[in-house]
Amino acid sequence: MDNDYLDNAKVFKAFCDETRLRVLELLRSGEKCACVLLEKVEIGQSTLSHHMKVLVDSGVILPRKQGKWTYYSISAEGSENAARLLRELTTVTIASDNDENTRCCE
Amino acid sequence: MDNDYLDNAKVFKAFCDETRLRVLELLRSGEKCACVLLEKVEIGQSTLSHHMKVLVDSGVILPRKQGKWTYYSISAEGSENAARLLRELTTVTIASDNDENTRCCE
DNA sequence: TATTCATATTGAAGATAATCGATTTGAGGT
DNA sequence: ACCTCAAATCGATTATCTTCAATATGAATA
Numbered sequence: 001m002d003n004d005y006l007d008n009a010k011v012f013k014a015f016c017d018e019t020r021l022r023v024l025e026l027l028r029s030g031e032k033c034a035c036v037l038l039e040k041v042e043i044g045q046s047t048l049s050h051h052m053k054v055l056v057d058s059g060v061i062l063p064r065k066q067g068k069w070t071y072y073s074i075s076a077e078g079s080e081n082a083a084r085l086l087r088e089l090t091t092v093t094i095a096s097d098n099d100e101n102t103r104c105c106e
Numbered sequence: 107m108d109n110d111y112l113d114n115a116k117v118f119k120a121f122c123d124e125t126r127l128r129v130l131e132l133l134r135s136g137e138k139c140a141c142v143l144l145e146k147v148e149i150g151q152s153t154l155s156h157h158m159k160v161l162v163d164s165g166v167i168l169p170r171k172q173g174k175w176t177y178y179s180i181s182a183e184g185s186e187n188a189a190r191l192l193r194e195l196t197t198v199t200i201a202s203d204n205d206e207n208t209r210c211c212e
Numbered sequence: 213t214a215t216t217c218a219t220a221t222t223g224a225a226g227a228t229a230a231t232c233g234a235t236t237t238g239a240g241g242t
Numbered sequence: 243a244c245c246t247c248a249a250a251t252c253g254a255t256t257a258t259c260t261t262c263a264a265t266a267t268g269a270a271t272a
Contacts, residue, residue: 005124005127005128006124008127009121009122015117015118016115016118016122017260018112021114024196025195029198030200033218034218035218035219038218044262044263045218045219045220045262046219046220046263046264047261049220049221050259050260050261065269067218067270068216068219068270069218070218070219070220073198074196079192079193079196083189083193083196086121086185086189089121089127089134090130090134090166090180090185092179092180093135094136119229139248140248141248141249149231149232150231150232150233151250152232152234152250152251152252153230154249156250156251157230160229171239171249173239173240174240176249176250
C-alpha cells in the first residue's frame with residue numbers, strides 16, 4: 001500500500017535528473033555500451049554506474065550484459081508502463097464541480 | 107539548451123515524492139482546498155505549501171485563489187504535456203540493431 | 213592462475229530536498 | 243483601523259541525492 005507510492009516515485013526518478021535525461025537522449029538513437037555513454041556524458045565511471053542503476057530500477061532502461069561490456073537500451077515496455085502510470089496518476093475520476101470535497105471551511 | 111534538461115526534470119519532480127503522489131491521488135476525485143489536503147495528508151502547513159509549489163511549478167496542478175482560500179486541481183493540459191514529454195524522452199528514433207553506436211571497444 | 217579491462221560497489225564529501233516552527237503576507241470580517 | 247485566519251515565506255535541521263576516488267567483482271585472455 002504505502003510502498004506503492006515509493007514504487008511509483010521510483011519510476012519517475014528516471015526523469016528527474018539532468019544527467020539521466022542526457023543518457024536517455026543518447027539512448028534514443030539506439031542501444032549503447034556503457035563505455036560509449038561514459039565518453040559522451042562528462043561524469044566519472046562510478047557516477048554513470050549509479051545513474052544507470054537508477055534508470056534500470058525505474059524499468060525504463062534495459063541492460064544487456066555481453067562479456068565484459070554492458071549495453072543499455074530504452075525499454076518499450078518500461079516506457080509504456082511509465083506513461084500509463086503517469087496517465088493513471090493524473091486522471092480525474094469525478095469531473096463534477098459541485099463535488100463535496102471542493103468546498104471547505106464553511 | 108542545458109535548461110531544457112532542468113525544465114524537463116522539473117515536470118517529473120511532481121511524481122518523485124511520496125507526499126506529492128498522495129496529494130495527487132486526493133485531487134483525482136476533484137478540486138480540493140489546501141485546508142482539506144492539510145487534514146488528509148499528515149504533514150505541517152508549511153510543508154504542504156512547499157509541495158504545492160513544486161506541483162504547481164511542474165504544471166500538473168492548477169491553483170485557484172478565492173478569498174483567503176486556495177483550491178488546487180489537476181490540470182488536464184499540464185498532465186497531457188507531461189505525458190507527451192515522457193513519450194518524447196523515451197521514443198527511440200532509430201530501431202536498427204546494426205546501429206554503429208551499439209558496437210564499442212572493438 | 214595471473215593479468216587485464218569494464219563495470220559495480222564502497223565510503224566520504226558536498227549539494228539539494230524535505231520538514232518543521234515561527235513569522236509574514238494578504239484577504240475578509242468586526 | 244484592527245483582528246482573524248489561510249497560505250506563503252524564512253531559518254534551521256535532518257534526510258536524501260549526487261559525485262568522486264578507491265577498491266572489489268567478474269569476465270575474457272595469456
